[in-house]
Amino acid sequence: MAVTDEARAALDRQLTVDITTIGRRSGQPRRIETWRYLAGGRYWLTGSPGARDWYANLVAHPEFTLHLKDQDLHVRGRAVTDPEERARVFGEIVPQLDWAGSLESWIAGSPLVEIELD
Template identity: 50%
Template sequence: MSDETAAALARDRVIDITTTGRRTGEPRRIEIWFHRYDGRYYITGSPGRPRDWYANLVANPRFTFHLKESATADLPATARPITDRAEREKVFAGVLAPLGDFTSRPGNEPEVWVAGSPLVEVTFA
């Protein structure tokens, strides 16, 4: 990994991901935030309705992680869905902490995220 890519992973937040459609097999690209916690990378979505990107990653965990803010790079990656409640609690505590008072607003409490948000750990090839 280049120094530029490593620096972008350390400071950027907004990326695109390209997943493989679970029904169509076609590439699907969306914009999303990623989070860093405890030396690892995660992608999540706000609590609520099911997300196609998550269903696609469950069906086919290989995807492309596209850096696009301070650097441009297409990184092959693999997603690991996090379903264990204790691990989810730990990860959400870490990724939500930098968002400050965001989690004190109704519907944004950490327990709501743990119960109803998609969450994957990202590993790069």
């Protein structure tokens, strides 16, 4: 199902989102709060360098629910592992974060997932 323009506008406004993934081992839903980022005109999930359960869940089960204030979107996550694409996306995201540390550490060790809306 395609995401409406109204849903895209809501996602543009909302930086903090909840996501519900399916546990890679348990098969049970797991809901967490995280931040969404915008780079290259697309939406992304990431975090500071380190392992994340939500990322491992999305690699195993790419479909997830993106919870906005007034609606839930059923979307797909695309894990980004290509070094050039990671460098390009993090090159837009990390400089905007005054707490982020080095770009190199994010490229090397942060999860990166594109939120595929359509």
